[in-house]
Amino acid sequence: MKNLDDVTYFLKVATDILFVKNPISTSMGVLFGIILHGFVSVLSPFFTVFELIRNSTITVFHFLAVGIFGFNIKNYVNRHKVKPEIENAILLIEQQLSQGKLTRIEAKQQYRLLISKAVENARFQNEQQDISRSQN
Structure with missing residues (x-):
């Protein structure tokens, strides 16, 4: 029983990370998986391919996994x-x-300036995301 608890724990952590890191794609993947499951269930009487899927061990969770994977792979x-x-x-x-327009020391200074600006932009974007989350 302990082994199954560990698996459940890791699945919960993985889905929590997906929803925090990329909530829009993960939510759309869940919705797509549910819609795909319904679509296959509705069309299964008409096509033998869907009948094979319906009679196999593929559950709604497999469709959810396909949807989440598909929307998060990018x-x-x-x-x-x-x-x-x-x-x-x-x-x-x-x-x-x-070309000799910069010395090595000047190039190092330019790299450091570029790094500091990139870090500053990343902090600013994180602050903007935090503000927009708190307003919603």
Whole structure:
């Protein structure tokens, strides 16, 4: 029984993380899974493919999992992408360094300035999200 409790605990933590990290896509995935389950249930008498699905061990939770996965995969794939503005700034610094317009020390200063601005923007965006959440 302890093993099943651990599995349930980890599933709860995983869904909580999904709803906190990306609530819109996760909610849409749940809704899509429910609609897909209803769609398959309604059409199962008409198509033998759906009849096989209905008679198999596929439950509504499988449809929910497909929906949640489908709507969150884009965010998972793009989670480590850098904004184009930051990439362009890095390319500009490297280009000026290679052309001799910047010294190594000046390039380091530019990198540090870029990092501090990126951190400042991230903090500002988090504050804006917190404000909008508290107003809703």
